[in-house]
Amino acid sequence: MVRLKQNQRNKSISNRFLLIVSLLLIAAAAYGYFTYFEGEKPSIEGKNLPAYIGKKTTVSLSAGDQKSGLRDIKILVVQGTTEKEVFSKSFSRKGNGPIAGPHNEEIVVELDPKSLGLQEGEAILKAQVRDFSFRGLLKGNLSEFSQSMLIDTKAPQISIIHSERYIEPGGAGIVIYRVDDSVKHGVMLNGNYHPGFPLTDGSDKKYISYIALPYSDRTISESAILAEDAAGNRSLKPFTPALKNPHQKKDRINIPDSFLTNKIPEFEEHYPEMKGDLLEKYLYANREIRKMNNQKIHDLCMNPTPKQLWSGKFLRMAGSGRAGFADHRTYYYNEKAIDEQVHLGMDIASTQHAKIKAAGSGTVIFSDYIGIYGNMVMLDHGQGVYSLYSHLSQSNVAPGNSLKQGDVLGFSGMSGMAGGDHLHFSMLVNGIFVTPKEWWDQHWITVTIDEPMLDAKF
Numbered sequence: 020m021v022r023l024k025q026n027q028r029n030k031s032i033s034n035r036f037l038l039i040v041s042l043l044l045i046a047a048a049a050y051g052y053f054t055y056f057e058g059e060k061p062s063i064e065g066k067n068l069p070a071y072i073g074k075k076t077t078v079s080l081s082a083g084d085q086k087s088g089l090r091d092i093k094i095l096v097v098q099g100t101t102e103k104e105v106f107s108k109s110f111s112r113k114g115n116g117p118i119a120g121p122h123n124e125e126i127v128v129e130l131d132p133k134s135l136g137l138q139e140g141e142a143i144l145k146a147q148v149r150d151f152s153f154r155g156l157l158k159g160n161l162s163e164f165s166q167s168m169l170i171d172t173k174a175p176q177i178s179i180i181h182s183e184r185y186i187e188p189g190g191a192g193i194v195i196y197r198v199d200d201s202v203k204h205g206v207m208l209n210g211n212y213h214p215g216f217p218l219t220d221g222s223d224k225k226y227i228s229y230i231a232l233p234y235s236d237r238t239i240s241e242s243a244i245l246a247e248d249a250a251g252n253r254s255l256k257p258f259t260p261a262l263k264n265p266h267q268k269k270d271r272i273n274i275p276d277s278f279l280t281n282k283i284p285e286f287e288e289h290y291p292e293m294k295g296d297l298l299e300k301y302l303y304a305n306r307e308i309r310k311m312n313n314q315k316i317h318d319l320c321m322n323p324t325p326k327q328l329w330s331g332k333f334l335r336m337a338g339s340g341r342a343g344f345a346d347h348r349t350y351y352y353n354e355k356a357i358d359e360q361v362h363l364g365m366d367i368a369s370t371q372h373a374k375i376k377a378a379g380s381g382t383v384i385f386s387d388y389i390g391i392y393g394n395m396v397m398l399d400h401g402q403g404v405y406s407l408y409s410h411l412s413q414s415n416v417a418p419g420n421s422l423k424q425g426d427v428l429g430f431s432g433m434s435g436m437a438g439g440d441h442l443h444f445s446m447l448v449n450g451i452f453v454t455p456k457e458w459w460d461q462h463w464i465t466v467t468i469d470e471p472m473l474d475a476k477f
Contacts, residue, residue: 056152056153056154057086057087057117057152057154057160058152058154058160059084059085059086059152059160060150060160060161060162061082061083061084061089061148061149061150061160061162062081062082062083062084062148062162063080063081063082063083063092063146063147063148063162063163063164064080064081064164065078065079065080065144065146065164065166066079066080066081067079068080068144068166068168069168069249069250069251070168070169070249071168071169071170071171071248071249071250071251072130072132072142072168072169072170072171072172072250073171073172073248073250073251073252074131074132074133074172074250074251074252075129075130075131075251076129076130076250076251077127077128077129077130078127078128078130078144079125079126079127079128080094080125080126080128080146080164081123081124081125081126082123082124082126082146082148083122083123083124084120084122084148084150084151084160085122086117086118086150086152087117087118087119087120087150087151087152087159088110088113088118088119088120088121088122088150088151089110089120089121089122089123089124089148089149089150089151090109090110090119090120090149090150090151090159091107091108091109091110091148091149092106092107092108092124092126092146092147092148093106093107093108093146093147093148094106094107094126094128094144094145094146094147095144095145095146095147096130096135096137096142096143096144096145097142097143097145098137098138098140098141098142098143098170101136101137103135103136103137105128105130105135106126106128108124108126112151119151120150120151132170132172133172137170138170139170139171139172139173140169140170141167141168141169141170142167142168142169142170143165143166143167143168144165144166144167144168145163145164145165146163146164146165147161147162147163147164148161148162148163149161149162169250170250171248171249171250171252172250172252173252174246174248174252174253174254175198175199175200175201175204175246175247175248175252175253175254176198176199176200176254177196177197177198177204177244177246177254177255177256178196178197178198178256179194179195179196179244179256179258180195180196180197180225180475181193181194181195181471181474181475182194182195182258182260183230183258183260183467184260184261185260185261185262185263186230186232186239186260186261186262186263187232187262187263187264187265188232188233188234188235188236188237188262188265188267188345189232189233189234189265189267189344189345189452189453189454190231190232190263190265190453190454190457191229191230191231191232191446191448191453191457191458191467192229192230192231192260192467193227193228193229193230193467193468193471193472194206194213194227194228194230194244194258195218195225195226195227195228195471195472195475196215196225196226196228196244196256197223197224197225197226198215198224198226198244198246198254199224200248201246201247201248202247202248202249203245203246203247204226204244204245204246204247205228205244205245206228206230206242206243206244206245207241207242207243207244207245208230208231208232208239208241208242209232209233209236209239209240209241209242210240210241211231211233211449211451212245212449213228213229213230213231213403213448213449214228214323214403214449215227215228215244216228216323216325216326216327216401216402216403217325218472218475218476219476225475225476227402227472227475228244228403229402229403229404229448229449230448230449231447231448231449231451231453232262232451233451233452234265234267234344234345234361234363234452235361237262238262239259239260239262242257242258242259242260243255243256243257243258244256244258265345267345267346267347268343268345268346268347269346269347269348269349270342270346270347270348270349270362271348271349271351272348272349272350272351273350273351273352274301274350274351274352274357276297278438279297279298279301280297282301282436283297283300283301283304285434285435286300286304286308286390287300289388289390290303290304290308290390298352298357302357302358304390304391304436305350305358305360305391305436306358306360308390308391309360309390309391311390312389312390312391312392313363315389316389316392316397316407316447316450317450318450319384319385319397319405319450320399320403320405320447320449320450321450323399323401323402323403323404323405323449324381324382324399324400324401324402325401325402326401326402327400327401327402327404328379328380328381328382328399328400328401329379329380329381329400329401329404329424330379330380331379331424331461331464332458332459332460332461332464333378333379333406333424333446333455333458333459334376334377334378334379334424334425334459335367335378335444335455335459336367336369336373336375336376336442336444337369338367338368338369338373338441338442339367339368339369340365340366340367341366341367341368341441342362342364342365342366343362343365344362344363344364344365344452344453344454344455344456345361345362345363345454346361346362347359347361348360348361348362363445363452364407364409364443364444364445364452364455365443365444365445365455365456366441366442366443366444367441367442367444368431368439368440368441368442369431369441369442371431371440372412372413372430372431372432372440373430373431373440373442374427374430375396375408375411375427375428375429375430375431375442376424376425376426376427376428377398377406377422377423377424377425377426377428378398378406378424378444378458379398379400379406379424379458380400380421380422380423380424381398381399381400381401381405381406381421381422382398382399382419382420382421382422383396383397383398383399383416383417383418383419383420383421383422383428384397384398384399384405384418385397385418386414386416386417386418387414388434388435389409389435390435390436391435391436392407392409392410392435392436392443393409393410393411393432393433393434393435393436393437394409394410394411394412394413394414394429394432394434394435395407395408395409395410395411395435396408396409396411396414396416396428396429398422398428403448403449404446404447404448405446405447405448406444406445406446406447407443407444407445407446407447408428408429408442408443408444409434409435409442409443409444409445410431410432410433410434410435410437410440410441410442410443411429411430411431411432411434411442412429412430412431412432412433412434412440413429413430413432414428414429415427415428415429416428416429446458
C-alpha cells in the first residue's frame with residue numbers, strides 16, 4: 020500500500036514536470052514563431068512626391084520596420100511594358116537575434132527620364148520593401164507603394180512681345196511676353212525677380228511684368244524672361260535694355276542738438292533697445308532702424324494684387340520739392356561728417372497738416388508707425404506697383420481699405436526722421452524704390468506702359 024502511494028506520487032511529479040516542460044516548449048515555440056515569424060509588414064511611403072518628372076527630378080521616400088528590421092528596398096519606374104530599376108539596397112543580417120536589420124531608411128533618388136529611356140507621358144513610381152521576418156517561406160513580409168506621375172521634359176516656350184529699350188538706375192519699365200505651360204514666370208533683372216501677370220484674361224497666355232533697376236546699379240548684368248513649368252523645366256529668354264546715366268544729387272544734412280533732443284524720445288518709445296548718448300542713438304536709428312524699415316517695406320511688396328488697379332499718371336501733391344529721389348546725403352554734426360545715406364523718395368512741403376491724397380487707385384496694405392518713416396501708409400496698385408506716404412501726422416485709413424485716386428488718406432506731419440512738416444512720397448516696383456518723377460509724367464506712362472500694352476493686346 021505504501022509502495023503504491025509512493026508510485027502514484029512519483030507519477031504525479033513526473034506528469035507535472037512533463038507538463039511544465041511542455042508548456043515551456045510551447046511558450047518558446049510561440050515566442051520564436053511570433054518573434055522570428057512576425058507578420059507586421061514594413062512601411063514605405065513617399066515624401067512630398069512631385070506630380071511631374073522633369074529632365075532631372077529628385078524623389079524622396081521613407082521606409083521603416085520596427086520589428087525584425089529592413090531586409091531590402093527596391094524602387095522602379097514603370098511605363099507601359101518598360102520597367103526600370105532606379106534604386107536597390109539590401110541589408111546584411113545582424114547576428115541571430117530577432118532584430119536583424121535597420122528600423123528606418125531614408126531614400127533619395129534622382130530620376131533622369133532620358134538616361135532611363137522613358138518617354139513623355141504617364142509613368143508609375145513603384146517601391147517594394149521586405150523585412151527580416153521568416154514568413155513567406157523565409158522571404159519576409161512585403162510592402163509595396165506606387166504613385167502615378169507625368170514625365171514632362173520639354174521646357175516652356177517664351178516669345179517676347181515687348182521689352183524695355185532704355186532704363187536708368189532707379190527707373191522702371193515693363194516687359195510683355197507670351198509663355199505656354201508655365202506655373203512660374205517673370206523677369207530676372209540684375210538678380211531681382213519681377214513676376215508676370217495676365218495682360219488680359221489669360222486665355223491668350225500673354226503676360227506683363229513691371230521691372231525696376233535699383234538706384235545703385237551701374238551695369239545690367241542680367242536681363243531675361245524666366246519660365247518654369249510644374250516639372251521643373253526652365254527656359255530663359257534674354258533681352259537687352261540700354262542703360263541710361265542717372266542724375267543723382269549730393270546733399271548735406273546738418274544735425275543740430277535741438278533736433279536730437281526733440282526726435283530721439285520718439286524713437287526710444289518705439290525702439291527701447293537703443294543705447295548710448297543722443298548722437299549714438301541717432302546713428303543707430305539712421306543706420307540700423309533704417310535698414311529694418313526698408314526690409315519691412317520690401318516684404319510688404321511681396322504679395323501683389325494680380326490686377327492693375329490704377330490708370331493714368333499718379334498725382335503729385337501740390338507744394339515745393341524739398342528733396343529728390345536717390346539724393347546722396349552726408350550728415351554732419353558739429354561740422355563733422357558722421358553718416359551717409361540715400362534718400363529713397365521725394366519730399367514735398369505745403370501747409371502744415373496738408374491733406375494727403377492717394378496718388379492712384381489701390382488697396383491699403385499698411386497704416387502704422389514705422390521708424391524713420393514715422394506714421395506711414397502704403398498702397399498696392401496691383402501687379403507689383405506700390406506707393407508710400409510717410410511722416411504723416413494722422414492716417415485716416417486701415418489695411419484692406421480700397422481708395423480711389425484723390426481720396427484723402429491722412430495729413431502731412433513730421434513723425435519719424437523729419438525735421439519739419441512735409442510728405443515723403445515713394446514709388447516702388449516689386450519692393451524696389453524707383454523715382455516718382457516717371458510715374459507723375461503722363462507722357463512717360465503713355466510711351467512706357469499704355470501704348471505697349473494696347474499694341475500687345477491685338
